[in-house]
Amino acid sequence: MLGAAGGRVETRLSRRRLAVLAVFSCYSLVNAFQWIQYSILSNVFAGFYGVSFTQIDWLSMVYMVAYVPLILPATWLLDARGLRLTALLGSGLNGLGAWLKCASLAPDRYPLTLAAQAVCAVAQVFILGLPSRIASVWFGPAEVSTACAVAVLGNQLGTAIGFLLPPVLVPNTPNDLDLMAHNISIMFYGTAMVSTLLFFLTGVVFEEKPKYPPSHSQAVLQTIPPEDYSYKKSIINLFKNIPFVLLLISYGIMTGAFYSVSTLLNQMIVTHYEGEEVNAGRIGLTLVVAGMVGSIICGLWLDYTKTYKQTTLIVYILSFIGLLVFTFTLDLKYLIVVFVTGGVLGFFMTGYLPLGFEFAVEITYPESEGTSSGLLNASAQIFGIVFTLVQGKLTTNYSPRAGNLFLCAWIFVGIILTALIRSDLRRHNVNSGIMNLDVKAVPVDSPVEPESTTLKIQSAL
Numbered sequence: 270m271l272g273a274a275g276g277r278v279e280t281r282l283s284r285r286r287l288a289v290l291a292v293f294s295c296y297s298l299v300n301a302f303q304w305i306q307y308s309i310l311s312n313v314f315a316g317f318y319g320v321s322f323t324q325i326d327w328l329s330m331v332y333m334v335a336y337v338p339l340i341l342p343a344t345w346l347l348d349a350r351g352l353r354l355t356a357l358l359g360s361g362l363n364g365l366g367a368w369l370k371c372a373s374l375a376p377d378r379y380p381l382t383l384a385a386q387a388v389c390a391v392a393q394v395f396i397l398g399l400p401s402r403i404a405s406v407w408f409g410p411a412e413v414s415t416a417c418a419v420a421v422l423g424n425q426l427g428t429a430i431g432f433l434l435p436p437v438l439v440p441n442t443p444n445d446l447d448l449m450a451h452n453i454s455i456m457f458y459g460t461a462m463v464s465t466l467l468f469f470l471t472g473v474v475f476e477e478k479p480k481y482p483p484s485h486s487q488a489v490l491q492t493i494p495p496e497d498y499s500y501k502k503s504i505i506n507l508f509k510n511i512p513f514v515l516l517l518i519s520y521g522i523m524t525g526a527f528y529s530v531s532t533l534l535n536q537m538i539v540t541h542y543e544g545e546e547v548n549a550g551r552i553g554l555t556l557v558v559a560g561m562v563g564s565i566i567c568g569l570w571l572d573y574t575k576t577y578k579q580t581t582l583i584v585y586i587l588s589f590i591g592l593l594v595f596t597f598t599l600d601l602k603y604l605i606v607v608f609v610t611g612g613v614l615g616f617f618m619t620g621y622l623p624l625g626f627e628f629a630v631e632i633t634y635p636e637s638e639g640t641s642s643g644l645l646n647a648s649a650q651i652f653g654i655v656f657t658l659v660q661g662k663l664t665t666n667y668s669p670r671a672g673n674l675f676l677c678a679w680i681f682v683g684i685i686l687t688a689l690i691r692s693d694l695r696r697h698n699v700n701s702g703i704m705n706l707d708v709k710a711v712p713v714d715s716p717v718e719p720e721s722t723t724l725k726i727q728s729a730l
Contacts, residue, residue, distance in 0.1 A: 560619020
């Protein structure tokens with residue numbers, strides 16, 4: 270790898286990368302906690318605000334609805350203005366939404382709590398697309414997939430805490446709304462204070478990029494002048510990339526199914542196990558914690574083997590089997606069985622999330638990681654909205670089994686699409702020096718420090 274002046278480009282890992290990853294994971298955690306905190310207490314909040322279960326479901330679905338129209342402006346902002354500003358927007362809006370929730374502590378203020386949740390949903394747009402960008406910009410080739418998995422892990426951990434903590438903090442007291450409001454206030458104010466602290470830490474820790482690029486692929490990208498980059502052309506290139514389009518749909522199916530199961534878990538459990546709201550939260554915790562373990566294992570495995578397609582396909586198939594087993598054991602009246610099957614399902618379904626991000630970066634390099642991740646998440650939100658609405662209707666009108674079988678059918682379609690993806694590990698090949706690639710259309714990671722030269726990789730195959 271030669272620089273413009275003929276010298277070898279120096280790559281080096283920054284110590285700050287671990288602090289950047291930790292702070293991002295923490296405020297992503299709080300955002301995910303705020304997503305799930307209503308739906309895991311759907312019966313409690315329905316009683317407190319005097320609204321229907323469908324209206325409570327919208328407090329989760331607003332995250333999905335907000336994401337779709339805002340993802341293109343958000344990814345443009347990430348490419349045009351950089352990582353630091355995007356991170357500050359995500360953490361700042363997350364804190365603002367949390368404080369607005371503190372003002373909604375009255376039974377007649379459902380519209381205000383919905384507005385506050387909408388602000389948190391906008392914050393999510395500036396959060397979900399960052400794991401692969403942070404991993405690529407700050408981490409080396411031997412740790413990039415693990416770093417992406419850890420970044421995704423923060424969001425999963427937030428969901429896990431969202432399953433566990435709210436049922437403990439806010440027990441169902443339908444005959445004492447004042448006590449219920451007091452318990453909800455503890456949860457809301459605690460979240461707001463943590464969110465504010467993380468916003469200030471983001472301002473202190475986040476920088477646009479490290480002083481030295483961590484990999485050869487990043488060294489290439491950082492030599493490209495910003496005027497050579499076209500956001501519109503990047504989007505067009507991604508949609509012309511058939512393997513990416515197949516991944517876009519299959520990722521949306523799997524992640525949308527996970528969103529739907531998470532949103533409706535409380536309703537599924539209490540249908541067969543009346544009065545078990547706390548255990549519903551614990552089952553959700555089991556599902557997500559198992560998924561966190563799956564994410565880390567998958568990230569380490571990818572860094573070690575670089576078998577992106579094979580791993581993605583195997584995890585997809587095992588997720589399908591896990592959902593089938595969960596579906597047909599849900600009504601056996603043994604909660605321990607639901608804990609076990611939920612854990613197995615979570616291990617594979619949630620473990621899939623970083624696989625999709627990293628596989629997308631590999632097959633779309635040199636396009637922006639933020640754009641490919643943003644489109645994947647947009648697909649997930651669209652499928653999540655549709656799946657939650659349809660599965661919720663099937664669960665209410667028929668049974669949880671009907672809703673889960675609906676998801677199983679779609680995941681089977683996702684398996685077929687994943688099997689059709691052609692594995693072209695372009696980023697890995699660049700880092701290995703075995704790929705011819707003209708990167709003139711690639712954006713610089715830091716628009717603040719443009720270079721004046723273009724670098725091409727020209728290695729004979």
